[in-house]
Structure formats: C-alpha cells, structure tokens
Amino acid sequence: LDINERFFPVLRTPGYDQETEIRGMESWEARCNDVLVCAYPKSGTHWVWEIVNMLINQKATRIPSMKESAMLEGSSRNIMQSMSSPRILNTHLLFCDIPRDFVEKKCKIIHILRNPKDVAVSFYNHHVRLLDYEYSGTWRSYLPRFLSGRVDYGSWFDNVLHWHEATKSLPNGSIHVMTYENLHTSTEEEIKRLAEFLGVGCNNTLSREICEMCSFSVMKQDKDPLEDASEWKHGEPGMYRKGQVGDWRNWFTVAQNEMFTAVYEQKMADSDITLEYGHDK
Numbered sequence: 310l311d312i313n314e315r316f317f318p319v320l321r322t323p324g325y326d327q328e329t330e331i332r333g334m335e336s337w338e339a340r341c342n343d344v345l346v347c348a349y350p351k352s353g354t355h356w357v358w359e360i361v362n363m364l365i366n367q368k369a370t371r372i373p374s375m376k377e378s379a380m381l382e383g384s385s386r387n388i389m390q391s392m393s394s395p396r397i398l399n400t401h402l403l404f405c406d407i408p409r410d411f412v413e414k415k416c417k418i419i420h421i422l423r424n425p426k427d428v429a430v431s432f433y434n435h436h437v438r439l440l441d442y443e444y445s446g447t448w449r450s451y452l453p454r455f456l457s458g459r460v461d462y463g464s465w466f467d468n469v470l471h472w473h474e475a476t477k478s479l480p481n482g483s484i485h486v487m488t489y490e491n492l493h494t495s496t497e498e499e500i501k502r503l504a505e506f507l508g509v510g511c512n513n514t515l516s517r518e519i520c521e522m523c524s525f526s527v528m529k530q531d532k533d534p535l536e537d538a539s540e541w542k543h544g545e546p547g548m549y550r551k552g553q554v555g556d557w558r559n560w561f562t563v564a565q566n567e568m569f570t571a572v573y574e575q576k577m578a579d580s581d582i583t584l585e586y587g588h589d590k
C-alpha cells in the first residue's frame with residue numbers, strides 16, 4: 310500500500326488488533342455513575358469532556374488527567390477499573406459498539422455533533438500533523454476520502470445516522486445531544502443544560518468560570534498535561550488548532566462545497582434528522 314493509503318494508525322500498531330480489542334470490550338463493566346462523552350472524531354470531545362469534569366467536580370479547575378486515558382477504545386480493562394468514580398469516559402465508537410453494561414446501567418451519555426465540513430477540515434489537519442498517521446496527502450485528495458468514509462471510525466454520515474436512530478431508541482433523559490456550534494455561541498447556557506442533564510448544580514459563577522477555563526485560548530495554552538509533543542509534526546501538539554465555527558470556508562472551493570452538499574443530501578435523504586449543516590452553513 311501507498312503510505313497515504315495506510316490510514317489506520319491503530320491497526321498498524323504492532324500487536325494491536327482494533328477489531329479484537331473492541332470486541333473484547335463487550336464484557337466491560339460499567340458503573341451507574343459513569344458518564345460517557347461520545348462523538349465522531351474532531352467534534353469537540355476534548356472541550357465537552359473537560360466541561361463535564363469541571364461540572365462533576367463542581368470546580369473550574371483542570372484535573373491533571375488526559376482525555377485519551379479515559380477513552381474506551383484507547384484504554385485497557387485494567388486502566389478503566391483503576392479509575393476512581395465517577396468516571397468521565399469518552400469514545401468515538403458507534404452506539405452499538407459501546408459495552409452493553411453502559412446501556413443496561415443507564416449511564417449518562419452525551420453525544421456531540423459538529424458541522425461535517427468543519428469536522429473534515431479538522432480531521433484533515435489532524436492527519437497531517439499527527440506523526441503516527443504518516444499522512445502527507447493534500448486537502449484536495451483528502452476530501453473524497455472523508456466523504457466516502459475511508460478514514461478512522463468510518464463515514465461521518467453513517468456515524469451520525471446511527472447515533473440518531475440510537476438516540477430515538479433510548480429512554481428520555483438517558484442521552485443529551487448537543488452541537489459544537491451551540492456550545493460555541495451560547496457556551497454558558499449549554500454548560501447549564503449539561504449540568505441539568507448530569508443532575509449537578511451550576512450557578513452563574515460556576516458556569517462563567519467553567520466557560521473561561523474551557524475557552525479555546527486557555528485550553529490551547531494549558532494543553533493536556535500528559536500530551537506528548539514529540540508525537541506531533543515540528544513538536545507542536547495540534548489538538549487545539551483553531552477552535553472556530555465555519556473554518557471550512559477557508560478550505561472548500563465552490564466545487565468542493567457542491568460535491569459535499571450533494572453527498573450530504575443523498576446520505577441524509579431518508580432520515581428525519583434535522584441538522585442545519587446544509588449548503589452554505
């Protein structure tokens with residue numbers, strides 16, 4: 310395979326077989342007070358994970374931890390078991406791949422959506438910057454790859470449609486669906502909605518402090534305490550890249566936007582999902 314075709318870094322890790330690992334997770338035990346932050350990659354998982362941590366701890370202070378170590382598919386059973394409660398976990402997996410015990414124990418699930426055009430741009434930059442990917446393709450060659458789902462975690466469209474159906478099947482109150490865009494424009498309101506869902510208090514002072522501590526500039530400056538700069542191009546961690554809504558406009562040509570919209574409309578045609586990620590959004 311051409312180096313740019315070898316797109317799945319996890320699959321390439323010697324001795325690590327992603328499929329077997331994920332299947333092995335089926336029997337993992339959940340705890341009733343586990344919280345699971347779920348999203349397609351690059352949808353704002355770090356941001357929401359950090360906010361949820363602060364809400365649960367009722368303190369706008371960053372805990373010396375790292376989102377990656379609380380990631381279901383990036384962790385081992387032992388690490389998960391050694392975490393103290395309440396565990397704030399996260400995953401990019403589909404709902405059907407989440408260990409069933411999390412559903413049976415009615416753990417709180419948060420699902421984040423983001424405009425797929427911004428997700429595509431963010432994911433492209435992630436590929437180019439994270440050395441493990443060994444990816445040096447152009448944006449032009451990446452976009453069709455993203456649209457056809459030949460990327461880690463597969464198609465954004467299939468992922469979102471799958472989660473939409475799963476959400477409908479779950480009892481009221483067990484899943485909180487939010488968007489990156491709303492979190493961006495109404496951060497404090499969204500923090501309060503999250504608090505309500507989690508069943509924790511959040512007065513105006515706490516929501517303001519969390520909003521500030523979790524702002525893009527603060528999170529970018531502080532970085533994750535355990536983030537390894539050597540894993541990134543030029544030794545510059547790239548998890549906090551731009552943190553904006555609509556950066557896709559700086560990347561998409563008119564033709565690319567039309568191509569994207571055509572795929573979007575075709576993929577979403579049979580769904581009752583209502584998202585405002587249409588043509589010029």
Ligand code: A3P
Pocket residue numbers: 348349350351352353354355356427430431432434523524525526528548549550551552553556
């Ligand atoms: P960009 O590449 O568009 O900047 P994830 O955490 O799911 O990997 O998502 C990463 C995206 O969320 C990146 O998008 C990143 O910059 C953005 N992000 C992370 N923290 C953020 C914050 N505090 N505010 C706004 N965006 C944030």
